[in-house]
Amino acid sequence: xxxxxxxxxxxxxxxxxxxxxxxxxxxxxxxxxxxxxxxxxxxxxxxxxxxxxxxxxxxxxxxxxxxxxxxxxxxxxxxxxxxxxxxxxxxxxxxxxxxxxxxxxxxxxxxxxxxxxxxxxxxxxxxxxxxxxxxxxxxxxxxxxxxxxxxxxxxxxxxxxxxxxxxxxx
Amino acid sequence: xxxxxxxxxxxxxxxxxxxxxxxxxxxxxxxxxxxxxxxxxxxxxxxxxxxxxxxxxxxxxxxxxxxxxxxxxxxxxxxxxxxxxxxxxxxxxxxxxxxxxxxxxxxxxxxxxxxxxxxxxxxxxxxxxxxxxxxxxxxxxxxxxxxxxxxxxxxxxxxxxxxxxxxxxxxxxxxxxxxxxxxxxxxxxxxxxxxxxxxxxxxxxxxxxxxxxxxxxxx
Numbered sequence: 001x002x003x004x005x006x007x008x009x010x011x012x013x014x015x016x017x018x019x020x021x022x023x024x025x026x027x028x029x030x031x032x033x034x035x036x037x038x039x040x041x042x043x044x045x046x047x048x049x050x051x052x053x054x055x056x057x058x059x060x061x062x063x064x065x066x067x068x069x070x071x072x073x074x075x076x077x078x079x080x081x082x083x084x085x086x087x088x089x090x091x092x093x094x095x096x097x098x099x100x101x102x103x104x105x106x107x108x109x110x111x112x113x114x115x116x117x118x119x120x121x122x123x124x125x126x127x128x129x130x131x132x133x134x135x136x137x138x139x140x141x142x143x144x145x146x147x148x149x150x151x152x153x154x155x156x157x158x159x160x161x162x163x164x165x166x167x168x169x170x
Numbered sequence: 171x172x173x174x175x176x177x178x179x180x181x182x183x184x185x186x187x188x189x190x191x192x193x194x195x196x197x198x199x200x201x202x203x204x205x206x207x208x209x210x211x212x213x214x215x216x217x218x219x220x221x222x223x224x225x226x227x228x229x230x231x232x233x234x235x236x237x238x239x240x241x242x243x244x245x246x247x248x249x250x251x252x253x254x255x256x257x258x259x260x261x262x263x264x265x266x267x268x269x270x271x272x273x274x275x276x277x278x279x280x281x282x283x284x285x286x287x288x289x290x291x292x293x294x295x296x297x298x299x300x301x302x303x304x305x306x307x308x309x310x311x312x313x314x315x316x317x318x319x320x321x322x323x324x325x326x327x328x329x330x331x332x333x334x335x336x337x338x339x340x341x342x343x344x345x346x347x348x349x350x351x352x353x354x355x356x357x358x359x360x361x362x363x364x365x366x367x368x369x370x371x372x373x374x375x376x377x378x379x380x381x382x383x384x385x386x387x388x389x
Contacts, residue, residue: 053246053247053274054271054273055271055273055274055277056273075247076223076251077223077245077247077248077250077251078247080247080250080251080254081246081247081250081251081277084250084277084281085277088277088280088281089276089277089280101224103224103225104223104224104225104251104255107225107254107255107258107259110258111254111258
C-alpha cells in the first residue's frame, strides 16, 4: 500500500517505520529536515521536506497515487487541512487526521474524515487497562528487586549526595 | 450586519475598524491575549481573547446569529477550520476566508467556504496586468476551473493578426466573447479582423486552453 505520513514526530516516525517494515511504500513529509533523524537507519521509504498543507508538496510526495494519508503534525487544523486536501484534491481513498480536540474530531467525522484523537484513544486504553489488567497496557511490570528499599540510598540520588561517599566497589 | 472576525492581525484589525465605522456590529476573536488587549483598548470590549477555531469561543462570540464570518488570520489552515466550524456548528450563512496560498482557493471552495480572498493572487494579477505578458491571463474560473475566462493581448507576433474571427479555427468548447480595442469593447463578430494591440476576451474549457493560447498568442 502507498502511504503518505505527514509529521515525523515520535508517532509519525514509529508509524512510518512499522509500515515500512511491513512492506508498505511509505513517504514521510516534515517541514524540518532534522525530524527525519527519528526514523531508523533501516527505513526504506522516502522523505520529503515541506509543508503537508501545500498542494505542491503533497503532489511531489506522490499524493496522486497514494491509497492512505495520515496527518500527524502537532496542529489539529493543519492535520484537518492536509487530510481534506488529500481527500478532495487528490482523491486519496482513505485519510486519517490526528485531531486532539475531541469536539473538533467529532465534527470532522461528520464531514467524512477519519480522525484519531489521542485523548479518546488513551482514555479508552486506560479504561480497558482498569477492567482487563496489564494485557491492555504495554504489558505487566515485574516488581523491582535490585533496588534496596532501605539502607544506603541509591547512588546519584539527592540523599546519596548528602551522605558521606560510599567506598568505591572494586 | 453582524460580523464575526477571526484573527486580529493587521487585516483583522483594519477590517474590524472599517466595519465598526460603517455601523456594523462586530466581534473579533484573537488568540494572542496581549494582541487582543491592545485592540480592545482601542476598539472597546468586542474582542474575545481565545482560539477562534474552537466551537465554544465561537458560541461566546454569538456565531449562531452572525450573518458573516470572516477568517483572516495569516494561516490558511486556521482560516479553513474557523470557517468550517462556523458553518457546521452554527450554520453561518456566509463564510469568507483569507487564503495566502492561492492554490488553496480551489480546496476552500470545494469545502463550501462561500468566498475566498487571496492577497497573493490579487497582487499577482496587478503585476500581470502591468507587465507585458506572453500568456493567457486568467480572469475567472467557472465550474470549479473546468471553464476559464481568459484574456490574450495580441502583439505583432500573434498568428491571429489580420485574420477574421470566422477564419480562426477555435478549439472545441472555446469562444471569443469580446474584443477590447483602444479601451472600447467591440462585439466579436465573425467578420471582425484582429489587430495588434487588441485584447481578446475568450471563454475556453481548461483542456483546450493550450490550443487557444497558440492560436492567439503563438508559440
